[in-house]
Amino acid sequence: MSSGLRAMMQPHPLFIDHARGSRMWDIDGNEYVDYVMGWGPLVAGHSHPRIISAVGEMLPRMQMIGMGHRLEYEAAEAVVAAIPGAEKLLWSNSGTEAVQVALRLARAASGRNTVVKFINSYHGWHDSVFASVAYHEGGEAATMNSLGQNPHAIDQLLVLPFNDIDAVGELLADAAARDIGAVLLDPVQSNSGLYAPVPGFLEKVRELCDEHGVILIFDQVIAGFRVAHGGATERYGVEPDLSVLGKAIAGGFAQAAVVGRAPIIDLVTQGVFHAGTYNGNPIALAAVQATMDLLNEPRTFEGLDSVASGLRTRLVDAFAESSRPFEVRRIGSLLAIDEQAGDRPPIWSDLTGELVNHGILALPSGKVFVSTEHTHADSDRFAEGIRAALRVVDAAAV
Numbered sequence: 001m002s003s004g005l006r007a008m009m010q011p012h013p014l015f016i017d018h019a020r021g022s023r024m025w026d027i028d029g030n031e032y033v034d035y036v037m038g039w040g041p042l043v044a045g046h047s048h049p050r051i052i053s054a055v056g057e058m059l060p061r062m063q064m065i066g067m068g069h070r071l072e073y074e075a076a077e078a079v080v081a082a083i084p085g086a087e088k089l090l091w092s093n094s095g096t097e098a099v100q101v102a103l104r105l106a107r108a109a110s111g112r113n114t115v116v117k118f119i120n121s122y123h124g125w126h127d128s129v130f131a132s133v134a135y136h137e138g139g140e141a142a143t144m145n146s147l148g149q150n151p152h153a154i155d156q157l158l159v160l161p162f163n164d165i166d167a168v169g170e171l172l173a174d175a176a177a178r179d180i181g182a183v184l185l186d187p188v189q190s191n192s193g194l195y196a197p198v199p200g201f202l203e204k205v206r207e208l209c210d211e212h213g214v215i216l217i218f219d220q221v222i223a224g225f226r227v228a229h230g231g232a233t234e235r236y237g238v239e240p241d242l243s244v245l246g247k248a249i250a251g252g253f254a255q256a257a258v259v260g261r262a263p264i265i266d267l268v269t270q271g272v273f274h275a276g277t278y279n280g281n282p283i284a285l286a287a288v289q290a291t292m293d294l295l296n297e298p299r300t301f302e303g304l305d306s307v308a309s310g311l312r313t314r315l316v317d318a319f320a321e322s323s324r325p326f327e328v329r330r331i332g333s334l335l336a337i338d339e340q341a342g343d344r345p346p347i348w349s350d351l352t353g354e355l356v357n358h359g360i361l362a363l364p365s366g367k368v369f370v371s372t373e374h375t376h377a378d379s380d381r382f383a384e385g386i387r388a389a390l391r392v393v394d395a396a397a398v
């Protein structure tokens with residue numbers, strides 16, 4: 001099994017044979033419009049011909065070299081050019097690993113150990129930050145979220161409510177005394193409901209970090225290349241010291257990066273250990289470069305915005321016809337379907353199971369990823385699927 005979460009898909013995990021554009025076909029030949037999009041990376045859809053061609057050209061040339069190569073720099077330049085304020089880049093294989101090295105850099109740069117994150121925000125599955133995501137016991141101490149996790153790994157992790165400017169101000173006022181060296185922040189809580197920052201929140205966090213000698217890290221593993229071309233940095237106009245990028249950066253191949261201020265990134269040559277056998281491998285970087293080229297094309301983000309916005313309208317209309325209250329939020333090409341079940345048992349998970357019978361794949365968490373390959377016709381089909389699935393699930397609930 002590749003992931004515990006994938007095993008929980010309703011009505012059971014699907015086994016896919018092939019995928020192209022906005023579609024996937026399972027091993028029985030059924031076709032689906034896919035809104036899972038690999039859990040986020042496929043901003044250009046499945047099997048995009050230009051990404052496949054770039055990877056196909058690289059494949060016979062070199063695969064693993066354990067040396068430098070041109071794309072290490074050329075693809076890095078393309079990424080850095082897209083993210084405002086980014087000066088240098090480190091390659092890593094996954095968001096989890098990239099968050100790990102970003103935290104190391106922040107501790108080394110600030111000379112302090114304690115990290116602040118926000119309740120519900122997911123930053124990867126490693127022991128030091130997988131806490132207060134699925135549940136939180138209250139207060140500023142982080143709650144472990146996995147059996148087998150080392151409890152001491154979160155001794156120096158503090159958590160605050162997202163969008164609570166006063167709470168951040170109060171805690172960071174004691175940053176030096178409390179050994180706080182980094183704030184790790186997903187600017188749109190992308191993996192836990194998709195909530196935009198309230199006006200002034202990011203600006204204030206930036207100001208407080210500067211005032212108290214704290215390194216600000218934006219985890220843009222989902223937000224990057226999705227809430228805008230330059231991610232949350234571009235959309236909200238606030239520059240962190242470091243940003244973690246992943247998922248959409250490589251259009252479906254495994255690669256992630258940390259970008260940020262040069263003096264901090266340069267610490268990897270001054271004692272901060274950063275490694276990874278597969279970091280920056282030519283195959284993945286060919287995919288990064290092709291993805292960056294695609295996203296640089298004029299009107300790409302206008303197109304994504306138009307389809308995602310049309311999808312939101314259609315979903316809102318479909319839910320409005322049922323007695324079930326659902327809220328649909330959208331930022332760029334990310335949507336979140338949020339059931340307001342109240343006292344009634346929630347049905348979204350059952351709905352995703354029923355949607356499979358209507359040719360639609362959607363995540364039980366309610367996250368919806370739109371790609372450049374999705375069309376308004378796909379959105380019509382999703383909305384029709386929701387109507388049909390609601391009828392079935394509502395009838396079963398009576």
Ligand SMILES: Cc1ncc(COP(=O)(O)O)c(C=O)c1O
Pocket residue numbers: 093094095096097099122123124125186190191219220221222246247256
């Ligand atoms: C905001 C955020 N940060 C980090 C990660 C971890 O990335 P990866 O799954 O590539 O390790 C994720 C994964 O979903 C994420 O959503």
